[in-house]
Amino acid sequence: MQIPIGVSNRHIHLTKEDVDKLFGDNYELTSKKELSQPGEFAAEETVTIKTDKSEIQGVRILGPIRPLTQVEISKTDARKLHINPPIRPSGKIDGTPGIKIIGPNGEITIDKGVIIAERHIHMTNADADSFGVKDGQYVSVKTAGERELTFNKVLIRVKDTYALDMHIDTDEANAAGLQTGDTGELIK
Structure with missing residues (x-):
């Protein structure tokens, strides 16, 4: 009954539209490292996430492209950013806080999508x-x-x-x- 454990650091999932806004038209993410789930990877690319009171730089993008943009952080990160995201399963973003996301070629502000991922x-x-x-x-x-x-x-x-x-x-x-x-x- 043993289960392997994977520790997930803060990261972001992006839509194709948001990748293009942050990195440039028709930009393709570059795989840095394969993850435990087949077909998923940590990208070379990172972004900055920012609130009115604080920011965290170097937030890793996970690929592939997703149907919605979502930021997954820890409670410690949430305190640093001065926000209070709920603990949720991935993809359940209704009623969650938004955040500004800054890339090398642009920035976006999402009105929802920041969660603490449910284990x-x-x-x-x-x-x-x-x-x-x-x-x-x-x-x-x-x-x-x-x-x-x-x-x-x-x-x-x-x-x-x-x-x-x-x-x-x-x-x-x-x-x-x-x-x-x-x-x-x-x-x-």
């Missing part, structure tokens, strides 16, 4: 059968080590194009003393 586990249908769980279910994951911790309310996300991986943000990883590649025990 979750990606898995295939075969994985779900093996673990006895289903899409949308919540489970717990117990970690080991000096800062042993049990994460409750971990969302199961099932799709056959996924690879087995639990995603937590940097605040959660630091609290439990975890890094990418560590594992946790799934508890139903």
